[in-house]
Amino acid sequence: xxxxxxxxxxxxxxxxxxxxxxxxxxxxxxxxxxxxxxxxxxxxxxxxxxxxxxxxxxxxxxxxxxxxxxxxxxxxxxxxxxxxxxxxxxxxxxxxxxxxxxxxxxxxxxxxxxxxxxxxxxxxxxxxxxxxxxxxxxxxxxxxxxxxxxxxxxxxxxxxxxxxxxxxxxxxxxxxxxxxxxxxxxxxxxxxxxxxxxxxxxxxxxxxxxxxxxxxxxxxxxxxxxxxxxxxxxxxxxxxxx
Amino acid sequence: xxxxxxxxxxxxxxxxxxxxxxxxxxxxxxxxxxxxxxxxxxxxxxxxxxxxxxxxxxxxxxxxxxxxxxxxxxxxxxxxxxxxxxxxxxxxxxxxxxxxxxxxxxxxxxxxxxxxxxxxxxxxxxxxxxxxxxxxxxxxxxxxxxxxxxxxxxxxxxxxxxxxxxxxxxxxxxxxxxxxxxxxxxxxxxxxxxxxxxxxxxxxxxxxxxxxxxxxxxxxxxxxxxxxxxxxxxxxxxxxxxxxxxxxxxxxxxxxxxxxxxxxxxxxxxxxxxxxxxxxxxxxxxxxxxxxx
Numbered sequence: 001x002x003x004x005x006x007x008x009x010x011x012x013x014x015x016x017x018x019x020x021x022x023x024x025x026x027x028x029x030x031x032x033x034x035x036x037x038x039x040x041x042x043x044x045x046x047x048x049x050x051x052x053x054x055x056x057x058x059x060x061x062x063x064x065x066x067x068x069x070x071x072x073x074x075x076x077x078x079x080x081x082x083x084x085x086x087x088x089x090x091x092x093x094x095x096x097x098x099x100x101x102x103x104x105x106x107x108x109x110x111x112x113x114x115x116x117x118x119x120x121x122x123x124x125x126x127x128x129x130x131x132x133x134x135x136x137x138x139x140x141x142x143x144x145x146x147x148x149x150x151x152x153x154x155x156x157x158x159x160x161x162x163x164x165x166x167x168x169x170x171x172x173x174x175x176x177x178x179x180x181x182x183x184x185x186x187x188x189x190x191x192x193x194x195x196x197x198x199x200x201x202x203x204x205x206x207x208x209x210x211x212x213x214x215x216x217x218x219x220x221x222x223x224x225x226x227x228x229x230x231x232x233x234x235x236x237x238x239x240x241x242x
Numbered sequence: 243x244x245x246x247x248x249x250x251x252x253x254x255x256x257x258x259x260x261x262x263x264x265x266x267x268x269x270x271x272x273x274x275x276x277x278x279x280x281x282x283x284x285x286x287x288x289x290x291x292x293x294x295x296x297x298x299x300x301x302x303x304x305x306x307x308x309x310x311x312x313x314x315x316x317x318x319x320x321x322x323x324x325x326x327x328x329x330x331x332x333x334x335x336x337x338x339x340x341x342x343x344x345x346x347x348x349x350x351x352x353x354x355x356x357x358x359x360x361x362x363x364x365x366x367x368x369x370x371x372x373x374x375x376x377x378x379x380x381x382x383x384x385x386x387x388x389x390x391x392x393x394x395x396x397x398x399x400x401x402x403x404x405x406x407x408x409x410x411x412x413x414x415x416x417x418x419x420x421x422x423x424x425x426x427x428x429x430x431x432x433x434x435x436x437x438x439x440x441x442x443x444x445x446x447x448x449x450x451x452x453x454x455x456x457x458x459x460x461x462x463x464x465x466x467x468x469x470x471x472x473x474x475x476x477x478x479x480x481x482x483x484x485x486x487x488x489x490x491x492x493x494x495x496x497x498x499x500x501x502x503x504x505x506x507x508x509x510x511x512x513x514x515x516x517x518x519x520x521x522x523x524x525x526x527x528x529x530x531x532x533x534x535x
Contacts, residue, residue, distance in 0.1 A: 005534055007533050008532050008533070009532065012532070078490075078491055079531075080494070080519070080530050080531060081519060081527050082527055084518075085519070221519065239522075
């Protein structure tokens with residue numbers, strides 16, 4: 001484990017690091033999936049969309065492998081304290097990454113539905129909003145994975161706090177989309193597609209924030225899922241006095 | 243101070259000799275290991291304050307404060323040689339039997355100083371009973387193993403009363419149904435797990451207030467261990483229990499509070515759940531996670 005003494009049973013340390021590496025690998029795959037899905041949307045690249053759908057199974061396989069590893073760690077090593085929190089945090093993060101993969105697949109299927117099956121072209125309105133949101137959530141996801149790798153609480157907190165800003169950006173985008181329907185009711189189809197895409201990306205950001213919360217739990221032992229993000233910088237995470 | 247179990251032990255003057263020097267020496271050493279967590283409880287059954295133990299010149303227990311509350315199990319964990327068994331033995335003055343062992347500080351049972359010169363250590367050891375690592379039934383019948391304590395303490399006037407003590411104690415120890423038809427058979431003829439439960443019944447028979455257990459399951463198989471742990475959980479309703487164990491999983495299973503000892507210092511004490519999910523001292527975390535820096 002980073003920054004800690006070595007476990008007497010070195011195999012345990014190796015297995016913990018292997019578990020973290022699996023999560024980070026899964027995170028990279030999930031991040032690329034999101035980027036490729038949005039790329040397929042903005043470029044109309046149906047083949048890329050198919051690739052995203054096919055690659056989703058690799059995320060599912062990693063999820064299955066992760067569950068097997070976590071069960072083995074619990075059963076064979078009876079982890080406590082920091083090790084226990086680590087396994088719980090990484091297990092939860094893997095669930096979040098699997099859901100991110102699902103969101104990417106959802107976007108890819110929408111691309112296929114529009115471009116291949118209905119030969120409909122998604123309005124450019126959607127592209128800009130999707131790309132903007134995608135860059136925000138990709139950055140959040142990348143930072144949350146860095147926080148997991150480096151056990152960086154400050155970085156994790158920054159991702160959690162960015163989720164609140166993401167919510168505001170998403171709400172603003174929804175309001176803008178509503179105006180397109182008011183302008184011309186025939187826009188409703190493209191706006192619905194836009195809502196699906198933007199909602200998926202908002203979910204990716206939320207899952208990235210969850211990973212940040214998991215890192216905080218692991219490093220500090222504090223569950224911050226229901227604490228307002230702004231309070232996390234106000235000494236809430238400071239160690240309790242002895 | 244004498245070395246014989248059962249004799250009235252006088253507080254030797256040498257125990258108090260140089261107490262002030264020992265205390266300042268202890269504080270200097272103990273600064274590094276200021277105990278983390280709550281050593282005190284609101285209604286202690288036993289209260290230890292500034293306890294030091296010396297084996298000759300070797301300082302085995304350093305300035306320990308710790309309460310044992312009513313109806314709770316306190317587990318004491320730590321590496322070999324950390325002093326947890328030495329500390330446990332302070333609580334019923336079993337260290338009096340060890341040559342060269344000196345105890346200083348204040349230890350109270352229901353607010354009574356157990357190291358008071360006037361205190362008779364024999365009834366003390368009935369009130370604060372002990373169960374050892376290796377089951378040690380008397381070389382007597384099962385019945386006599388239990389009856390011996392109430393008899394010598396004058397707790398039973400008639401055979402009927404003695405029978406009642408025996409049955410009640412064996413029932414409380416979960417052993418009655420297994421042995422009721424062979425009470426005249428030797429206690430040493432029982433299995434290891436049964437012998438240990440017989441020893442627990444023997445301790446219960448003299449109506450203790452506190453039961454001390456020094457690695458009570460070390461010599462037992464997993465099934466016998468589980469039965470003893472179940473018994474500990476049941477006994478908590480009526481007694482306070484202090485248990486020394488090398489098994490952290492056992493400490494996690496049976497106790498409400500856990501105390502971690504390291505090189506004679508009480509490093510951390512807290513609710514068992516907190517100790518095993520989020521210990522506050524790095525030494526505690528290193529030990530329970532199997533890392534030693």
